Amino acid sequence: AAGPPDPLLRRLVAALEAGHPVAATADALGIGARSLHRRSLAAFGYGPKTLARVLRLQRALALARAGVPYAETAARAGFADQAHLARDVRDLTGVPLGRLLCGR
Incomplete structure (x- = not known):
């Protein structure tokens, strides 16, 4: 009964x-x-910043899984530095980057 996806x-x-x-x-x-935020919230469950x-x-994880060193991964994915990458990984996933990549 849901309408078509928002184009x-x-x-x-x-x-x-x-x-x-x-x-x-x-x-x-x-x-x-504000409209963008409402539409994003309705579609994804969180706003466009999140x-x-x-x-x-996701870009950073793909790079890290391909063997790119963490500092370079951070720079190429758009993080300010490796510490910023580490904080975001922990904030969004609840685990450190190394553990996330090892699958433990």
């Missing part, structure tokens, strides 16, 4: 995956930040 969401995810800021993404999509963090974490 804006694909564009939102693509922009955030590319590392674009949320405010610039909202402008590019032609909607306000979605951007999750997508950045």
Whole structure:
């Protein structure tokens, strides 16, 4: 009974995956930040800033799993530094990066 998926969401995810800021993404999509937040919350269960963090974490995990050193992974994925990567991993997953990658 649910309606069709929101067509804006694909564009939102693509922009955030590319590392674009949320405010610039909202402008590019032609909607306000509050509207973007409501639509993101309805679709994903969290706002666009958290979605951007999750997508950045996914980029970092792919790099780290490919053997890229953590400091380089952090830089390439868009984190300020390795400590920022470590904090985000723990905040979003509840475990340190090394344990997450080992699957323990």
